[in-house]
Amino acid sequence: MSVSRILPARNIVDVDGLIRIADRAEATLAQLRQDLIKPQPTKSAPMISGSRLAQLCGMERTQLNHLCSKGIIKPGQTKGNGRKRMFTLAEARDIVQQVGKFKPRPMGVLGMVLACGNFKGGVGKTTVTVAVAQGLSLLGYSVCLVDLDPQASSTTLMGWVPDAEVLEDMTVMPVVYGDETDLMYAAKPSYWDGIDLIPSSPDLFGADYYLPNKQAGDPSFRFWEVLDVALPKLREKYDVIIIDTPPTLSYLALASFMASDGMIIPLPPETLDYASSTQFFRQFSELFKSMRDGKSVEKKFEFIKILLSKVKSSVSMTDAVKSWIKQTYPEILGTAEVPDTDLVKNAYAEFKTIYDLESYDGSQRTYDRALEAFDAVVAEIEVEVQNCWAHREQELAK
Incomplete structure (x- = not known):
């Protein structure tokens, strides 16, 4: 007489189980979003320090402070003993455009x-x-x-x-x-x-x-x-x-x-990523070749x-x-x-x-x-x- 062997329980997942998993995943993500991400509309851009802004403008921090003191650019907010300046992202972008190395897009040229x-x-x-x-x-x-x-x-x-x-x-x-x-x-x-x-x-x-x-x-x-x-x-x-x-x-x-x-x-x-890149370029080139030969579509980057x-x-x-x-x-x-x-x-x-x-x-x-x-x-x-x-x-x- 055969003896039934006790098997580990199966963890079967049906459609309703999938739905429960999806619901739980979305709820968990929502909680993480609340705890970590601080999303739209509450997610806020970082403040930019004076040192970082000077770097973006291609100048020394002392030069930036001089421009602030002369009223040439916005002064930002001073902290502590007044030596540290912080700027909003919008202020920083304005200053970069005003006194940095920013080169605007030529007139008539598209983005x-x-x-x-x-x-x-x-x-x-x-x-x-x-x-x-x-x-x-x-x-x-x-x-x-x-x-x-x-x-x-x-x-x-x-x-x-x-x-x-x-x-x-x-x-x-x-x-x-x-x-x-x-x-x-x-x-x-x-x-x-x-x-x-x-x-x-x-x-x-x-x-x-x-x-x-x-x-x-x-x-x-x-x-x-x-x-x-x-x-x-x-x-x-x-x-x-x-x-x-x-x-x-x-x-x-x-x-x-x-x-x-x-x-x-x-x-x-990485070795596998490098190997994958060769496939990417082969598929990429053959795709555009077929578009050129079959559809007379030329493409240049x-x-x-x-x-x-x-x-x-x-x-x-x-x-x-x-x-x-x-x-x-x-x-x-x-x-x-x-x-x-x-x-x-x-x-x-x-x-x-x-x-x-x-x-x-x-x-x-x-x-x-x-x-x-x-x-x-x-x-x-x-x-x-x-x-x-x-x-x-x-x-x-x-």
Whole structure:
């Protein structure tokens, strides 16, 4: 006679169980949002210290204090014994534009559209996207951040909870459906002065069902132009439009690449990420080749910039992979690197970037080095933007 063996209990999850898990996850996120994120509309931009503002303006702090004392620039707020000055983000941006190294967009030249993309997740795409938007705004530029990733991480970093606060008609979907002809309706002021946000939500998954069906039913429809034709008014208003793209080769991703003047590709110096990058460029090039050969669609990027992201200086293999990347992408590899430090991780864990931090409880040197690294990344992108504007201004003058 066989004896029944006692088996471990099964943890079966049915549809109702999935719903309970989803409800719990949303409730937990909402509580974290309340405790840590301080979201829209209560999320507030950091104050900018006099030392940091002087750095952004390319001058010594004593020079900045002199300009304050003479009434040439706003004095900010003094603290303690009056030696320390703090400025609101709006004040800091005004001062950078007034006495810093800010170069305004030439008259008649449209703003640039930059796509931050990689088909592999976990490469730091959203961190780079939001940090570049914040960094450029700190240099005086007006920025529109467009979140096209249905996971909506950029939207979350900017202080929104996508499921609870972002309706479909607040995203790019009305343009995708053809209900709107330009994206100005969706650009909303954010907690960060100088950055307007077009948010995302899981509703954007619908684009990859709607667009191919529309294309199949209407041969004259050009799905790859759906975003490009909706951007002219944004290009007129903003200096830079930065798109956080979906991490897949989707219809919406293709439309965002077709609408972009430049591309930023975060790439960690890890073996698997490097291998994935070669697949990315093969798929990317074949995609545009098929568009050119099959649709007579030409595409040129003003620049493509690979940024080493999540760089772990203490890992011995990092230098080897860096050398492979330099050998493979010499003409498009940036010199600045985004470090993978506890400081950056801790900020991201609280739904912040390093630019959201007013101070750091740990080593000041660690904070300064991380800030310098992100500033260097932003400076490289600024050079590319200014160079593009200069060429376009010259072309307009002919």
